[in-house]
Amino acid sequence: MSGVMTQLFMFLVIWWLTLFAVLPWGVRRTESNxxxxxxxxxxxxxxxxxxxxxxxxxxxxxxxxxxxxxxFGFTLMDLIERSGL
Structure with a gap:
């Protein structure tokens, strides 16, 4: 995770996933028939x-x-090794 483009794409993926979680908040149906x-x-x-x-x-x-x-310098390999997978 080093380049600016990598960080941008990571933010965009997180943003879209978060959007799908936030969209249902406070939804009220229309009362119009x-x-x-x-x-x-x-x-x-x-x-x-x-x-x-x-x-x-x-x-x-x-x-x-x-x-x-x-x-903090963690890598994905560090996480995999610590999880025991």
Missing amino acids: DAGHDPGAPANPMLLKKALITTVIAAAIWGAAFLFFRV
Whole structure:
């Protein structure tokens, strides 16, 4: 985990995984029974708010991983050896 591109891609993967975990938070169904409206569609999806929350959480996870691997010098092989696999 050394290059800038590696770190960027790692952040993007963490961001997308976090987004899928955050999306269901606070979802309320629409109360409209109009034709053409899906009854399971969220009334107010709050996508911008969820994107910001996702960014904060993903940055914290990425930062912890960055510290763990870059600053403290752990490698994936160290983790595998310590786990006994």
